[in-house]
Amino acid sequence: MAEATVNTSAAPAAATGARAHEPSFVYLVKDALATGAIALALAFPLVGFRTVDRGSTTIIETRFGQMFLGVAVIALGRFAFSLIDAGYARAILAGSGVLSVAWLLLVAVDPGGAAIFPLGWMSWMLVVSVALRAAYVSWGDRSEARGDAVSPGDRVAATVQRLAVFFGPVLLLFAIAMPLLPMADQRWVDLGILVLTYVMLGWGLNVVVGLAGLLDLGYVAFYAVGAYSYAIIAKTFGLNFWEALPMAGGLAAMFGVLLGFPVLRLRGDYLAIVTLGFGEIVRVVLLNWNELSNGPKGIGEIPRPSFFGMPFTPAPPQGVTSFHQWFSAHLWEIGFSPIQRAVYLYYIILLLALLTNIFTLRIRKLPIGRAWEALREDEIACRALGINPTNTKLTAFAIGAMFGGFAGSFFATRQGFISPESFNFIESAIILAIVVLGGMGSQIGVVIASIVLIGGPEWFRDLESYRMLAFGGLMVLIMIWRPQGLLAFREPTILLKPKAGPP
Amino acid sequence: MTATAMTTTAMNAAAALPLLQVDHLSMRFGGLVAVDDVSFTAMDRQITGIIGPNGAGKTTVFNCLTGFYKPTVGRLALSHSDGREFLLERMDGFRITQHAHVARTFQNIRLFPRMSVLENLIVAQHNKLMRASGYSVFGILGLGVYRRAEQAAVERARYWLGRVGLTDRANDEAGNLPYGAQRRLEIARAMCTEPVLLCLDEPAAGLNARESEELNELLKFIRDEHKIGVLLIEHDMSVVMRISDHIVVLDYGRKIADGNPEKIRNDPTVIRAYLGEEEDETLPPEVARDLGVRG
Amino acid sequence: MAYFLQQMINGLTVGSMFGLIAIGYTMVYGIIGMVNFAHGDIFMVGGFIAIIAFMVLGLLGITWVPLALLCILILGMAFTALHGWVVERVAYRPLRGSNRLAPLISAIGMSIFLQNYVQLLQGARNKALPPIISGGIEVMDMGGFAVKLGYMQIVIVGLTIVLMIGFTLLISRTSLGRQQRACEQDMKMAWLLGVDVDRTIALTFVMGAGLAAVAGLVWLMYYGVIDFFVGYLAGIKAFTAAVLGGIGSLPGAMLGGILIGLIDTLWAGYFSNEYHDVATFAVLVLVLIFRPTGLLGKPEIEKV
Numbered sequence A: 001m002a003e004a005t006v007n008t009s010a011a012p013a014a015a016t017g018a019r020a021h022e023p024s025f026v027y028l029v030k031d032a033l034a035t036g037a038i039a040l041a042l043a044f045p046l047v048g049f050r051t052v053d054r055g056s057t058t059i060i061e062t063r064f065g066q067m068f069l070g071v072a073v074i075a076l077g078r079f080a081f082s083l084i085d086a087g088y089a090r091a092i093l094a095g096s097g098v099l100s101v102a103w104l105l106l107v108a109v110d111p112g113g114a115a116i117f118p119l120g121w122m123s124w125m126l127v128v129s130v131a132l133r134a135a136y137v138s139w140g141d142r143s144e145a146r147g148d149a150v151s152p153g154d155r156v157a158a159t160v161q162r163l164a165v166f167f168g169p170v171l172l173l174f175a176i177a178m179p180l181l182p183m184a185d186q187r188w189v190d191l192g193i194l195v196l197t198y199v200m201l202g203w204g205l206n207v208v209v210g211l212a213g214l215l216d217l218g219y220v221a222f223y224a225v226g227a228y229s230y231a232i233i234a235k236t237f238g239l240n241f242w243e244a245l246p247m248a249g250g251l252a253a254m255f256g257v258l259l260g261f262p263v264l265r266l267r268g269d270y271l272a273i274v275t276l277g278f279g280e281i282v283r284v285v286l287l288n289w290n291e292l293s294n295g296p297k298g299i300g301e302i303p304r305p306s307f308f309g310m311p312f313t314p315a316p317p318q319g320v321t322s323f324h325q326w327f328s329a330h331l332w333e334i335g336f337s338p339i340q341r342a343v344y345l346y347y348i349i350l351l352l353a354l355l356t357n358i359f360t361l362r363i364r365k366l367p368i369g370r371a372w373e374a375l376r377e378d379e380i381a382c383r384a385l386g387i388n389p390t391n392t393k394l395t396a397f398a399i400g401a402m403f404g405g406f407a408g409s410f411f412a413t414r415q416g417f418i419s420p421e422s423f424n425f426i427e428s429a430i431i432l433a434i435v436v437l438g439g440m441g442s443q444i445g446v447v448i449a450s451i452v453l454i455g456g457p458e459w460f461r462d463l464e465s466y467r468m469l470a471f472g473g474l475m476v477l478i479m480i481w482r483p484q485g486l487l488a489f490r491e492p493t494i495l496l497k498p499k500a501g502p503p
Numbered sequence B: 001m002t003a004t005a006m007t008t009t010a011m012n013a014a015a016a017l018p019l020l021q022v023d024h025l026s027m028r029f030g031g032l033v034a035v036d037d038v039s040f041t042a043m044d045r046q047i048t049g050i051i052g053p054n055g056a057g058k059t060t061v062f063n064c065l066t067g068f069y070k071p072t073v074g075r076l077a078l079s080h081s082d083g084r085e086f087l088l089e090r091m092d093g094f095r096i097t098q099h100a101h102v103a104r105t106f107q108n109i110r111l112f113p114r115m116s117v118l119e120n121l122i123v124a125q126h127n128k129l130m131r132a133s134g135y136s137v138f139g140i141l142g143l144g145v146y147r148r149a150e151q152a153a154v155e156r157a158r159y160w161l162g163r164v165g166l167t168d169r170a171n172d173e174a175g176n177l178p179y180g181a182q183r184r185l186e187i188a189r190a191m192c193t194e195p196v197l198l199c200l201d202e203p204a205a206g207l208n209a210r211e212s213e214e215l216n217e218l219l220k221f222i223r224d225e226h227k228i229g230v231l232l233i234e235h236d237m238s239v240v241m242r243i244s245d246h247i248v249v250l251d252y253g254r255k256i257a258d259g260n261p262e263k264i265r266n267d268p269t270v271i272r273a274y275l276g277e278e279e280d281e282t283l284p285p286e287v288a289r290d291l292g293v294r295g
Numbered sequence C: 001m002a003y004f005l006q007q008m009i010n011g012l013t014v015g016s017m018f019g020l021i022a023i024g025y026t027m028v029y030g031i032i033g034m035v036n037f038a039h040g041d042i043f044m045v046g047g048f049i050a051i052i053a054f055m056v057l058g059l060l061g062i063t064w065v066p067l068a069l070l071c072i073l074i075l076g077m078a079f080t081a082l083h084g085w086v087v088e089r090v091a092y093r094p095l096r097g098s099n100r101l102a103p104l105i106s107a108i109g110m111s112i113f114l115q116n117y118v119q120l121l122q123g124a125r126n127k128a129l130p131p132i133i134s135g136g137i138e139v140m141d142m143g144g145f146a147v148k149l150g151y152m153q154i155v156i157v158g159l160t161i162v163l164m165i166g167f168t169l170l171i172s173r174t175s176l177g178r179q180q181r182a183c184e185q186d187m188k189m190a191w192l193l194g195v196d197v198d199r200t201i202a203l204t205f206v207m208g209a210g211l212a213a214v215a216g217l218v219w220l221m222y223y224g225v226i227d228f229f230v231g232y233l234a235g236i237k238a239f240t241a242a243v244l245g246g247i248g249s250l251p252g253a254m255l256g257g258i259l260i261g262l263i264d265t266l267w268a269g270y271f272s273n274e275y276h277d278v279a280t281f282a283v284l285v286l287v288l289i290f291r292p293t294g295l296l297g298k299p300e301i302e303k304v
């Protein structure tokens, strides 16, 4: 699979090479064979052999069959990619398109049939990526022939952003109506909550990474601070969710400032690794500071949210009305059902996420938001314009942290139980992947990425184990293909309108 | 040409007050002395040219002035017309622009390439707008105070866009402008910070003859109408000699001459620095023309 | 005192391993100015290749320890170096000269990819290797506490010293080393003067990965276990070592590695075992804030 990446990204180089050498068939075959040889050398130790645990000892098995199949798939893929660049994009598109659709049909008819294809999903993904690349190139060729100045990628991004104007409200209406739809059972609502949590986290991190251009690899630390602050505040002081939420967000923001103040002067990659370390420190501290966090056992019995003081319980204690009793008394008769709380939680996170979004959209048009983007573009120029880089970055960092903290509080109240396990580096990586794959700086991109990256694997459980692998690979591919981000398309925050009235 | 230079100098000398006083400025990088004990004065409402061969230390002087480098030795005093005085060598880079109102451009253009032309000019008015937006609080709430301030900022940007001839490119990405337009935009952006001293690092580099001519007009306009001091690093002698009121010549980090264009043009040390040590009496024609030496 | 001595010995051993990894960070940083986040995972791949090589050699009947070790050293370095080369070729080379965030994200992506790649192929559980070199010398006995110097520790420190000497010679004496130093100072100029910049950078990654492979091998033999996640923490610590020593400086990386090894072990030995990772990070943050050039690094002034 590492080799699959070799393929796609090396394609541009192959293209120039092939064009320089007059794309002869022999050359392309040789090139594909060379790729295959490298892939074989890479695959030989790690794919060809497999360490298996047998009781207390480890033994080794071979799987040369799979290794050779994989290498063959890769060499073929490379060959297809070079053909695309050599001008056979349409033919390849037709071939790979038919192949990938046929495969899907096959799986739909007979789920076991996937085994017909060697290496299952993996080779399907390769075929699909070949098809996508072929489509992209043939589209690009056509627009080149028309003399368009804009690259197809930019055009896709621009189109998505423009569609978002219509698509966004539709999506919002759907999000509002979803729990009330007939098909909305517990599973749907839970999935909705999960996706929305990541949308919110993605939007929060987008402020830091997408707008201010600061690579924060420890975002989960603020999520953790928010969750633990909420749990501790709510349990110790008996505050309810809405009272404790701002405090938890504030504490997370304060942590952001505390961490950011010393490290935000550092250059980008130092900042990245320090934030990575910070995420780890927070986790280790939570794991070991038993008095505060109860260590690895975590904190349980975190107060669940109540609806204006009315809990979601089947039988409330004396003198307290529960939500379903109140609802039955004032609107219409309903019985108790656990989904009522889930729906309520769903609307809470929807509200929080929307607040994050509106806040971000507004602040982008304010001086501070423009200064973030300017800092991302050129810090030295910013200093020469009198912008204080440290303070400006600090606000981005603190605001991102605050949203992380809000999301953390929500997580705590939803789960009712938190432990350090939930806040490891993988979590940071997932959030970052959402931001990057969604197209740094693009609000709609984060939504799409969350639905695909979080919702997708929830539905296709058998893909779960490939999820992180695909995240990593896609991050590399997208950076190579579109270093500004997949859906990066920037609307100016202000337009100069022709002067009205007499000059 | 000589006559015009003389008259502008004479005219401005009457009104001129010292704006920037550089005393014994030295900047060392390890063993390398990039600027070596340089002193000069730049007058208000004058264009002070800084010239010198490559590597003479011109940009380094700017970097010291604008706080990118902390000078090894030296005093950089800036006097505002209201009598306030700033010691630039003690201030952080961004504070120099914010409080002392020194603005600069860069030898290799530094715009915000993915932001629009207008946004570049609005970002330059950051500090003012931050205050007006109540450090974002009023802004988020959408209060009128902020909206009016933003409108004023747009008007200032519109004015400078008109001045540098970029009004119809206002909503385009700055990075997509042609080279000459980027140079002008950078000057406009510096002017949007409302400076008292404008430092330009080779603004004519890469411009064609017509653009260079327009630049001359722009700089004179800035000096005469906006009544500020300009420090100008420039290799193009036709620009420097014609619009500078005063010229400082650096070579190997040291100041080798200082005076009005007429004096510099005839200074033997300067001619030697430009032509190398071998005393070659016949100047190449284009150098002779630039220096205005009659052969 | 004896306890302290023992901790020093252990720290030195661990530090040697960090130093070997740190060289990869420092060289790459020196030449293209980026933190290669995937380097820790290259180290992990090296460890896995080593354990697989051990078992395959065992199957083939090559069990004489010096010969087996030599084979594994060479095979491990070769295969891991290939991984390093491919990572550079795929994830970093296309991004040379693009915006500054892109290579960082690409590197993070590569790191996540490698971790999961190995996890999928080899399983998520610890892989254990029976001790190959055991035993040691008892250096002294003080008040009932015997200070031991394991043979494995001798091998590790010895191997590190040999590699360091060879490596220093390579950089200072060969034309490759010269080209590398030229690229470090001014890549464009080096290119104009006919240095094959792409090749030089690729070889830098190859060498860094080769040393990481050695670190992976000795790590495996020293601790006896390895898992797909080991590169994460070891990577951060080695990076800290590189920064502490002065990023871009080879002796600095080694010095930093040893210091981090000592801090790590002494902290665990004297204060709390739980927080010794935190100690490393604290060192990282403090060094970056107060002395970003590290102990032996050259000051870095941004050119405007």
Ligand SMILES: Nc1ncnc2c1ncn2[C@@H]1O[C@H](COP(=O)(O)OP(=O)(O)OP(=O)(O)O)[C@@H](O)[C@H]1O
Residues within 6 Å of the ligand: B029, B032, B033, B034, B052, B053, B054, B055, B056, B057, B058, B059, B060, B061, B107, C301, C302, C303
């Ligand atoms: N950050 C730095 N570190 C080390 N040396 C520097 C640094 N900045 C400048 N120098 C050196 O100082 C000397 C003067 O450089 P400077 O850029 O000021 O010259 P200049 O007069 O602007 O030349 P040019 O006309 O080429 O722009 C040069 O030798 C340069 O290499």
Ligand SMILES: [Mg+2]
Residues within 6 Å of the ligand: B058, B059, B060, B107
């Ligand atoms: Mg210069």
